[in-house]
Amino acid sequence: MSAAIDLNRLRSELEKRFGDAIRPVPGTAPERERPGFRTGVRALDQLVPGGIPRRAVTLWTGEATSGRTAAVRALVEAAGAETRVALVDATRTLDPAAWCGADGHSVPGLWVARPPTAGRAEEGAWVAEQLLRTGAFGLVVLDGPAPEAAELHRLRALARETDTAFLVSAPQASPGARADVRLEFRRGEAAVAGLGTGGRFRRRSGVRLAKGSGGRAGEKEMELVHEPTHRLHPPAFAPDRRAAAWT
């Protein structure tokens, strides 16, 4: 048995017992590539089986009501179980209700950065850069306008340096910007049920892998739903007496 295989066996035994606490001194042993973050959304996990990769820039673009923000929330929720996550809400438009857990608070390992006033979305890339630079996060998400090509180049270098997954979620890509993985969200042609009684909404949305390695080409569909649960909060023991329809 070669020394390399011995070392791998020893490392896996140590990791099994002590997790990430046992790490070789940087530069003394080859780094094992850590897997990316899966979203828990079937269409996305089929398109990018390895998840949102570390040490790379992933770009999600898409129009309003295409489910891009919902996918970001799913990703943050899934990744929050594995690592600390930073989310830059550059446009100050994320509604906090969607980010609260069952206890009424966002998870303690989620760091959300928001500008003090609207109209400062362009500073989001700079804040994401500072967060990446700390190396304290496994995943950094920039929700807002996509950074310029030069900024994105610098952000990719930082993600690679700090072994962080960096995701940009923007309505559209900036000219000349290059990402390692790129997904495009769009509203689906056919409605499942559209807008229904009580404000319930169901519609299909399409996701296409525009760029990426190891992923599957083509487009996948996912179903977007909206249940207006926040309008009233009937306790569990009481029936929901909302009217079937208002006229």
Next chain:
Amino acid sequence: MERRGGDAAVGRALREAALEAGFPDAKVGIAASCIAAAAATRERGTALRVVPVGADARYLRRRSLDILPLPNDLRQTLGLLGLKTCGELAELTPADVELRFGAAGVAAWRLARGEDGRWPFRPAEPGLPAADADFEPPIRTTEPLRFVLPGLIDSVCAELERRQRIPARLRLILHVETMDGAAEDAREVRPARATADPRVLADLCRRAVEERPLAGPLVGIRLEAPEAGAARADQLDAFQAPAPDPGALHAALLPVFARWGDGALSGAVRHGAHLPGEHAAWDARGSAGIVPFTDFRPPSEDAPRSGPELGSGVLPLCLRRLPAPRPVRVREGQGRRPLAVDLQVAQRDELGPGETSFPPSMWKTLAEGPERISGAWWEGGNAREYWRVASPDGWLGLFYRDAATGGWFLEGWYD
């Protein structure tokens, strides 16, 4: 001591307490000075030694110089000169000791004679640890403070260190000359947790000074530490996954806090009000949220990752709320149902760079509602009819009609 049965009785009680606590080799030494008591605990063959009052120098005379806390070079020099016991050092004349060995030699000579001013447990000194600096002539910019502040911080930290404390809150008092005479401008500095890191404190102080301009020329500055915390040296646990250091994280993100304020670290909190804008809020935690963030350990950080399971095919939409509701034009039908909506092109730019993904002006709608919400009478009251409005190509927005004015507003959209 006498009330408790004398030195020997206290010593025996201390020894018994140490044995009960699980220290079988504990030794007790009682003397009038720290150095003699420390020497007494090192005496072989006895677990309890009481040095009579006034006999410290005599007791130390035959003890080795090893019991004295000396600099290595001084210890080596004394050894080369053949001095082995405290008595041999104590017999030298102080003038010779000072001439040959300097201040360190005199301090050692005093200890060898049983003259020890140190306290085993020193009570807190009265008064706030503080440091001052005066400027003559007065300075008009804060730039020179970059060079003055580190010195003041060092002085305050050194003073606190003597009390085994580190700064938890600092107060900067700027003495300025105004048209009405001298005035004081106090500014608070509070790190994420008590820290003695001079870089973090200097950055925070500099930020506090530059927060707002001076009211006049600066004639002096005073740095106080009104609140101190216990100095902690966290034991590193080799079996815990590495976590970010709060002080280092705070220092690294100081520029972000400086630019975006406390909102640079926010968390979502659900309040449960009915209005979408009040149902939940982003709580700006600022630097106070750093320690809870670093203390958090992701639940499955060490757990083996699950296999390639495919997730759900259904995704709940998230609301994106505009920073402030935007007025829109709506053509109403029966029961004030919105039949067509115009987001008003001139204002669509304010929705962000993705305005092209919003529906074109005046489109026919599918609308569900109204959801009537009223309340907040103590703040002037509000009465709104909320509608969920979908465009034919699948865009879903949240609108409301203000009952008081009859105006329509876009609250946000779902994505």
